[in-house]
Amino acid sequence: xxxEPGGAPAVPSPPAAPDLVAVAEQFALGAPVQAIAxxxxxxxxxxxxxxxxxxxxxxxxLQRLNTHVFRQPRDVMRNLLAxxxxxxxxxxxxxxxxxxxxxxxxxxxLQAGADPWLECDGAFWRMTTFIGGARSLDQxxxxxxxxxxxxxxxxxxxxxxxxxxxxxxxxxxxxxITPTYLAAYHRVCAASPPPASPExxxxxxFVAERQRWASVLEDAKGSxxxxxxxxxxxxxxxxxxxxxxxxxxxxxxxxxxxxxxxIHYDIGDCLRSACNLAGEEAADWRAVHFxxxxxxxxxxxxxxxxxxxxxxxxxxxxxDAIRLLAFELGVRFLTDHLAGDVYFKVRRPGQNLQRALVxxxxxxxxxxxxxxxxxxxxxxxx
Numbered sequence: 001x002x003x004e005p006g007g008a009p010a011v012p013s014p015p016a017a018p019d020l021v022a023v024a025e026q027f028a029l030g031a032p033v034q035a036i037a038x039x040x041x042x043x044x045x046x047x048x049x050x051x052x053x054x055x056x057x058x059x060x061x062l063q064r065l066n067t068h069v070f071r072q073p074r075d076v077m078r079n080l081l082a083x084x085x086x087x088x089x090x091x092x093x094x095x096x097x098x099x100x101x102x103x104x105x106x107x108x109x110l111q112a113g114a115d116p117w118l119e120c121d122g123a124f125w126r127m128t129t130f131i132g133g134a135r136s137l138d139q140x141x142x143x144x145x146x147x148x149x150x151x152x153x154x155x156x157x158x159x160x161x162x163x164x165x166x167x168x169x170x171x172x173x174x175x176x177i178t179p180t181y182l183a184a185y186h187r188v189c190a191a192s193p194p195p196a197s198p199e200x201x202x203x204x205x206f207v208a209e210r211q212r213w214a215s216v217l218e219d220a221k222g223s224x225x226x227x228x229x230x231x232x233x234x235x236x237x238x239x240x241x242x243x244x245x246x247x248x249x250x251x252x253x254x255x256x257x258x259x260x261x262x263i264h265y266d267i268g269d270c271l272r273s274a275c276n277l278a279g280e281e282a283a284d285w286r287a288v289h290f291x292x293x294x295x296x297x298x299x300x301x302x303x304x305x306x307x308x309x310x311x312x313x314x315x316x317x318x319x320d321a322i323r324l325l326a327f328e329l330g331v332r333f334l335t336d337h338l339a340g341d342v343y344f345k346v347r348r349p350g351q352n353l354q355r356a357l358v359x360x361x362x363x364x365x366x367x368x369x370x371x372x373x374x375x376x377x378x379x380x381x382x
Contacts, residue, residue, distance in 0.1 A: 018064075216324060330357075
């Protein structure tokens with residue numbers, strides 16, 4: 001993932017800086033390069049804003065994909081092309097329907113060459129159009145913002161709901177398959193000493209008490225109650241672009257993780273990201289709380305865009321998704337702590353353990369409010 005919850009994967013340092021202008025000029029820009037500057041704070045891909053002469057707001061985004069994380073970058077690009085082509089067709093259709101601005105970053109072709117990406121000196125480059133007049137939010141401040149984030153995810157899902165999943169490659173096999181993460185956790189536990197600290201014992205007990213239902217979504221998929229659809233894969237709050245003037249959601253970006261999956265992974269992960277107002281790095285994990293007001297607003301926004309595509313079974317498993325995704329991420333953080341912090345980057349010893357405690361506290365808060373959350377789902381999706 002380009003910037004997974006809790007931090008980016010621990011990957012090697014990027015190669016030396018190339019001549020960015022020379023790279024950018026390999027693409028069909030339409031105007032000379034005026035300036036290139038770093039864009040955003042992602043820790044996996046190297047991202048730059050390319051400003052063109054006559055376009056002072058910036059018009060293109062240049063990225064060097066991290067091929068240690070994305071080992072098949074051509075498949076990532078093919079998924080992106082399939083998604084953008086389908087979404088553009090849907091947006092141009094007379095019955096696209098929602099009557100609001102929505103933009104999809106477009107892939108910029110090369111000056112020469114059949115494929116719209118550049119491979120040179122061991123690096124993999126791509127360029128997309130820049131969506132101007134927008135901002136992203138690292139944390140929500142009110143339910144109005146939560147509603148717009150929900151709308152953004154719902155609009156994305158609705159746009160691609162009829163894109164056949166066989167047109168997409170699963171570029172991240174095992175992603176959000178909770179039983180797979182649990183199996184990895186047990187393998188690490190078998191090679192680790194028994195938990196010594198009270199925090200580790202708490203985490204071990206938390207997992208043991210809940211692992212029996214960790215396959216709930218996969219079981220529903222296996223029985224045919226839930227279907228694979230195109231998903232975003234990483235719909236955290238700051239991947240939704242908000243119109244700087246109106247405050248309305250206008251795009252969902254960071255599309256490297258688009259793949260086949262269950263939309264429940266996206267919905268649960270988005271709510272996990274949005275409704276923990278203490279943040280994923282909360283110092284006092286005991287104070288972490290799942291905010292049901294933000295949950296209701298986000299689901300209202302989602303339903304406004306996507307309710308027509310949801311089946312009865314889709315709605316029936318929404319609470320399970322909300323509960324499961326926080327638990328799943330906690331298991332992943334705990335596993336990485338026990339393994340020696342080999343995946344998620346840390347700035348201090350014990351940080352992944354603290355992150356696990358935060359996610360488990362969030363899952364416990366969700367469980368304590370199950371009746372209210374189910375009532376919210378029923379009311380919003382009625």
